Structure formats: C-alpha cells, structure tokens
Amino acid sequence: MSLKAPWAFESREFLRTHTVGKEITFTSLHSLSSNDDVPRDLGNAEVGGVDLTTELLKNGWAKLKEIKREPTEEDIKKRELENEAKAAGRGLWNPHGPQAREVHHTMPEDSQAFIAEWKGKSLDAIVEYVKDGTTLRVRLLLPDGEHQIVNIALAGVRSPRASTKQGELSEPWGEEAKFFTESRLLQRPVRVIILSLPTSTATPFQSGPNATAQQPASIFIGSVLHPAGNVAEFLVGAGLARVVDWHAGMLASTGGMEKLRAAEKSAKERRACLYANLPAVSTASKVNGTIGNSKTFDGMVVRVWSGDQLSVIEKETGKERRLQLSSTRGPKLSDPKQAYYAQEAREFLRKKLIGKHVKVTIDFVRPREGDFEERECVTVHYGGQNTNIAEQLIEKGLGSIVRHKRDDEDRSSEYDKLIAAEQALVDVLFRSNQDAQTLGPFIVQLQKLEAFTLGKKYQHPGRH
DSSP states (O other): OOTTSTTHHHHHHHHHHHHTTSOOEEEEEEEEOOSSSSOEEEEEEEETTEEHHHHHHHTTOOOOOOOSSOOOHHHHHHHHHHHHHHHHTOGGGOTTOOOOOEEEOSOOSOHHHHHHHHTTOEEEEEEEEEEETTEEEEEEEOGGGEEEEEEEEETTEEOOOOOOSTTOOOOTTHHHHHHHHHHHHTTOEEEEEEEEOSSOSOOTTTOSTTOOOOOOOSOEEEEEEETTEEHHHHHHHTTSSEEOGGGHHHHGGGTHHHHHHHHHHHHHHHTOGGGTTOOOOOOHHHHSTTOTTOSEEEEEEEEEOSSSEEEEEETTTOOEEEEEETTEEOOOTTSTTTHHHHHHHHHHHHHHHTTOEEEEEEEEEEOOBTTBOOEEEEEEEETTTTEEHHHHHHHTTSOEEOOOOTTOOOSOTTHHHHHHHHHHHHHHHHHHTOOGGGOTTHHHHHHHHHHHHHHTOOSSTTOO
16 A cells, blocks of 8 residues: 555554564465565464454454455454444544645755754654665654655764665675664654754855755755664664764754764774774873873963964973964965965964963874974863863864864864864854855865865765
8 A cells, every 4th residue: 555545654653553663473375476685475463462454454444355255254254343443433434534644755845944944853753764874764744744754864973885786785884784773763753853964055155146056955964863862872882883073063062972972982992893903092192202191281371383383381390392283273374365364363372372371181192294393282271161272263263173084083182072163153154144255264264164065065865
C-alpha cells in the first residue's frame, strides 16, 4: 500500500509502533521473486505471542483480500474480526475519513526560509532511511498535519561512507557505523533540531543585483535526539565517527562540542574502531624546548610583535618569552591588501595587553623550520573575566583560524571556542547583509572565511 493512499500512513504507524525494536517470530509460507538482493516472503508474524494479522484486522488497519477458494475456519475468523472493526468504525473504517495531511517528499524549495522558521526548534520526527552512520532521511511532523521529508547530516560528526549500490566499496568501518545508527534509529520516533545549511547559500559578496539564484539545499545539518540521548555522541564514543571541527560554531550554545570531544577522547583511549591504529600520543613536543615542566604560567605582556605574536615576562622566573597565539593567524603586514588590518590587529593587542597580567597556557611547541625559530604556541587569558584574547581577535575580524588536519593534536586548547567566535562573526555579517566595501577590518577575515566555506561545499548528501 502506498503511503499516499487514504489511511496508509496511519496503518503503517500502527504496525511500526507494534513491531520496530521488538523481537518478532516470522513463519514463511511462500517466497516471492525479487528484483534486488532483498528476499521477500509471505507468512505469519507474531510479537510476544500476539498475531500481527489478527491485531491489524481487529483494529481496522487492514482489509482481507477476496479469495476464490472455499474459506477455511481461519479465513472465517479473520472475516469476523474485519466485520467487528467495520461495525465499530475502527481504523480505515472510520466514517469521518482520514486526517487531512500534506506531505512534502522533496527538500524545501526555499532552504533559507525553512531554516529561518525552524532553526533551533525541537521537532518530532520519524527516521525513514539511514544512508550511513551520520546521514539520515527523516519525516518531520510539523503542525497542522504537515509532513516534510528532509535529509539530515548529524552536527559535529562524520562517519565513514557506507556502500549505497551494488559493487561499491564502503570505507573502513562504514558498514558498522551505518548498522549502529540503523539498528537504533530506523523507523524510530526521534526529536530533530535543525541547526544550519551545509554552506552559506549567500554571502555579502554575492548579494546585490548580480547575485546568482541559489538552488535548494540537498541536506540540512542538525542534531537527532533518541530518548537515550544524542546519537552523535554515542557514534563518536563507539569509535565509529570523527568530530567535525568546523561544526563547533553551531553547537557552541548547547555545549554539544564539549560532549563530542569527551566521547572522542574516550574512543581514542580505548583505541575503538576508527582509532584502533592510532599512534601513542607523544608528550615530548608539549614539554620540551623552553617549556620546562609546567604547561601554564602567569606573566606580564611587555611587547606585541604582530597580530598573533607577543612577548611575556614570566612572573616566577623573570624570563622573557616570545609567544605565538595557538591556531590563530593575524593579517600579514607584508601583504599590501592586509597591511592596514595587520596594524589594526597589532594595535588591538597592544591596547588590551601591554603591561597587563596574563595567564598563559602552552598548547604545543612549533619546532624550528628553515628561517623560522622554535616557537611556543599558547592560549592567553587576561582580566577578571579570564578572556581569551585570540577569541576576541577573531570576533573582531582581526584574525583567522588555522585549519588543522583531522588528527593534528597541536592546536589551541580552546579551538572550538575560536571556531564559535568565527561563526558568530559570520552570522552577524550575514544578518546585517553588509556590503563588502563597508566591512572595515572584517574584510580580511571574511574573504578567508568565504574561501574556506566554499571549499567545504557538499558534493552530495552526507559528505561534510
């Protein structure tokens, strides 16, 4: 029965709620020919000793087919059940007819408008299909009986690709990740929180009369919540998905990224699945060179070299140390297009930090390479609010984030906060729809952001 037929959805829902996730006993009476690799059989099914055909007929969610042979005793019993349901007006025999329902089977035409209306809201949904561990198709149950089918990529994580057609190879652990999600979520009721489009469909550089019309998004990024919790956290904890750094901005307000990092750390420590061959973490680079035995120290800023380098006199030893802000890159003074903003960034740091007491956390040591000396890369906090100066730089558009490789542990200890600051800046600019000529010091940052964002554009649903 097609779900477009009257009462078809309600009938399926009755069967779904009585069977999905439960142990079932099936007795095959006849095998059907199949055009694919999925075998199909006709037979009888029981859940907990209860016959499903009997339950469907009794509740009015199925009709008996006409038979041309002499009815058996079993046929007569089934006909009596059907007649009882008819007389009581149950299920599809309800004289008032089915509830009016509008079902949209394709992604919304106006992706931006849909996001604007539903972003951040918890929506009831049913998982209709699992493409891989972190890519789902869900039926959103919207108000007034409206159903919207959408593709969802789980926010903050990415699992290996699973095969979707015959002869195609899955990535390592792809099938296991798909089974993990499928066995827990397929046909289950969930809550979906839509957070973002995969890329910004229009930037300030694209606005105006010459802007290109945007195509509907093929997928949304969001969280899928099972009664047991966020499935993304369980996937990462099982070692079947990796954390996606650039989603930190959209998860910042809920603390979601911290939970994913904790799950990832646990999976790495256990060498689970994707991390089975992870090399032992070397602490040498974090304690050698000029660092000594301490990863943190207090000091006073005495010089600002550039928008991402400064010198601090350590309080305990009196030693001056030249430091690089971790995972942060300031505008280049040598680049004519960035020179003005390089001066702005340096002046911003000078006004905020010169003569101020700071707390320095050494994240890693960048080794000497060519003409570049060994440099301690740090996170610097100052003031009563314990403010991260790199986070402020990025919020002001006076610095950009270094994009680390997937398993590169040499990064800021507050990397996710930096990404969140960058996302906050982009959101402000998109909302205000500022023209590129009026962005002031934001321009350098945004140019880099746009190049990065376009580079991340989805090629097809589920890859991010």
